[in-house]
């Protein structure tokens with residue numbers, strides 16, 4: 001059986017080493033020493049000045065919307081994971097969808113201005129598969145119309161734009177450290193901002209709004225994470241080079257094997273580099289995609305329609321809306337298995353099966 005993804009697990013001894021300290025200190029959560037150490041090491045690794053380690057990537061998005069005091073409409077992409085949209089609704093704001101751009105599969109920045117109304121307060125865009133949005137263009141639009149910008153960087157760990165961390169863009173950026181992501185702490189998330197006052201506000205929000213043991217500075221929530229999760233994050237940092245190297249090898253192998261496939265891949269921004277978080281392919285038709293998916297499944301190989309369906313016409317709490325490019329891409333896209341434990345031979349097998357379907 002080949003799953004679409006398999007969380008990376010380090011050698012058990014490497015994790016166990018951290019447990020001894022946790023037992024000695026008896027400090028399990030509430031921003032303990034391991035959580036602080038992880039924040040410090042991640043700042044260094046990602047070359048950013050500020051970040052907060054939080055419960056998960058969804059809470060990170062909710063905290064971002066709350067911290068920026070957003071109330072009205074938020075322009076966003078229909079081609080993302082549900083948390084991008086649900087966080088907007090959960091925080092009492094209204095998502096306004098804009099179609100995606102055909103090459104990058106990110107929100108089409110040239111269509112954003114047409115969606116702005118007097119109630120628009122922000123843009124929340126996803127760096128889909130880690131491929132950067134048009135950050136410069138979006139910044140220009142935001143400045144012109146006095147909007148805030150939040151980036152859902154759940155897929156974008158380690159990505160740089162012109163040598164600078166992708167998380168430095170926008171008023172706030174977030175990341176997910178969920179077990180299925182490129183780099184993980186089992187459950188976990190990160191929030192980034194360059195604005196020190198905003199960072200302080202986010203830190204209050206993360207801890208129920210507490211300002212000392214008996215006073216409150218903000219409306220807060222429990223957005224903290226535990227020492228056990230931080231320990232997994234710390235251990236996994238040591239394997240990151242290994243993980244990235246393997247994912248790159250697998251990706252190159254897929255690319256080589258599938259040159260004759262009638263399908264395309266998202267086109268990566270030239271000023272950036274793939275972090276090999278996913279292996280998505282957009283088939284020419286939904287029919288061919290489904291045939292491949294079924295054939296692989298009958299061979300115990302599992303793929304995922306990611307993202308499908310479009311967030312704009314499936315959520316029971318929103319009026320359905322169609323978008324030409326999003327709907328087409330969502331129907332034809334398939335993510336193939338990609339995880340560090342996958343072997344090159346398994347990739348060869350997957351590709352042979354896919355090509356067999358096409359050439360039959």
Ligand SMILES: *Cc1c(COP(=O)(O)O)cnc(C)c1O
Nearest residue numbers: 056057058081083154176177178
């Ligand atoms: C995974 C993911 C999230 C949510 O992150 P969690 O840590 O699972 O809460 C949000 N947005 C996107 C695009 C994701 O892929």
